[in-house]
Amino acid sequence: xxxxxxYLESGSRVLVLTGEIxxxxxxxxxxxxxxxxxxxxxxxxxxxxGLEYISSAGLGVFMSxxxxxxxxxxxxxxxxxxxKVFQVFHILGLDQLISIRPTKEQALEG
Amino acid sequence: xxxxxxxxxxxSQLSELRxxxxxxxxETTLSExxxxxxxxxxxxxxxxxIIHSHDCNSKEFIDLNVIxxxxxxxxxxxxxxxxxNILEYQEPEISxxxxxxxxxxxxxxxxxxxxxxxxxxxxxxxxxCRLFKILKSK
Numbered sequence: 001x002x003x004x005x006x007y008l009e010s011g012s013r014v015l016v017l018t019g020e021i022x023x024x025x026x027x028x029x030x031x032x033x034x035x036x037x038x039x040x041x042x043x044x045x046x047x048x049x050g051l052e053y054i055s056s057a058g059l060g061v062f063m064s065x066x067x068x069x070x071x072x073x074x075x076x077x078x079x080x081x082x083x084k085v086f087q088v089f090h091i092l093g094l095d096q097l098i099s100i101r102p103t104k105e106q107a108l109e110g
Numbered sequence: 111x112x113x114x115x116x117x118x119x120x121x122s123q124l125s126e127l128r129x130x131x132x133x134x135x136x137e138t139t140l141s142e143x144x145x146x147x148x149x150x151x152x153x154x155x156x157x158x159x160i161i162h163s164h165d166c167n168s169k170e171f172i173d174l175n176v177i178x179x180x181x182x183x184x185x186x187x188x189x190x191x192x193x194x195n196i197l198e199y200q201e202p203e204i205s206x207x208x209x210x211x212x213x214x215x216x217x218x219x220x221x222x223x224x225x226x227x228x229x230x231x232x233x234x235x236x237x238x239c240r241l242f243k244i245l246k247s248k
Contacts, residue, residue: 001125020128023157024121053128053146056154056217063204064211084146091147091223092216093204 001025003050004032010108012043018050021058030061033076037065042074045107049080054088062098075099079107111137115174117156119164124153127174134176138183139245148243151224152185154217155196155239159187163194185241193237195230196221 002025003018013036021029036044062078069076077099081089089095101107115130117123128149135145156172164170175186201222202215222228227242 020125022121022124022128022153023161024124053150055124055150055157056214056220057157059216060207060214063207063216066208067211084143087143087147088150088220092219097204097208 002028004028006032006036009045012045012108013039013041014045014047014104016047016050020053021051021061022053022055023057026055026057026061029058030064033061033065037068037074044074044076045104046076046078047080047104048078048085049082051080051082051085054085059089059092059094063094066097075110077101077107077110079104111176111178113176113178115176117160117172117174118168119160119166119170119172120168121157121160121166123160124157127153127156130174131176134178135183138178139247140243144243147224148183151221151241152187154221155185155187155241158217159189159194163189163191181245181247183243183245185243187239187241189237190235191237193230193232193235194239195232196228196239197230 001019002021005016007014015032015036065076079101081100089100113134115127117127131149131152135148140148159172160166172187172189177184196218199218201219207215225241226244229240231238
């Protein structure tokens with residue numbers, strides 16, 4: 001199960017992901033990101049401190065926005081990843097392509 | 111030890127699969143991070159079959175058989191129908207995944223990097239994919 005909440009902080013839209021992302025619910029993550037993009041967000045922070053699991057379906061959602069975000073100067077930073085979840089990004093080298101920071105403070109700094 | 115799970119082809123079954131695998135892997139020498147990765151790899155293969163080989167038809171099923179010894183865990187994933195030969199699958203480049211904006215293509219890449227050995231065999235309309243994870247001794 002995945003729960004997505006969002007709030008605004010220092011001009012950044014923060015999406016808080018709690019639970020697990022797999023092929024059954026990755027569309028919910030996609031919808032949440034798409035929603036903040038449509039609202040015109042230029043800084044998107046993804047709080048993953050409550051995320052216990054991500055499969056390729058979830059990784060694919062993040063990847064699918066990278067080109068668009070670069071073209072439109074939208075900054076997306078993921079923070080608070082548990083080590084076991086970070087390792088999944090790391091296996092594919094996605095930690096080199098997506099901005100990942102340990103804490104929210106560091107994510108807000110960029 | 112030998113454990114079996116029948117998964118009906120509905121992605122909502124994936125959380126049950128993770129729970130089943132967690133209980134088995136908890137008894138092995140794999141670290142928490144390794145267990146997490148092995149669960150992910152098995153789920154990726156099953157999700158792939160559920161979605162692409164069985165079009166999420168919940169009347170169809172795949173069978174998972176887990177054989178665990180002191181030195182090895184083997185995950186035998188069996189299904190009937192159009193087979194998906196994981197060994198013949200050409201992995202996309204990560205840059206292509208980004209460019210095409212397609213949300214798939216990463217799963218099999220993960221499986222190949224996490225597992226120690228992968229086998230695939232097709233007998234008539236029965237397909238078996240075997241994933242092997244070597245266990246380090248304590």
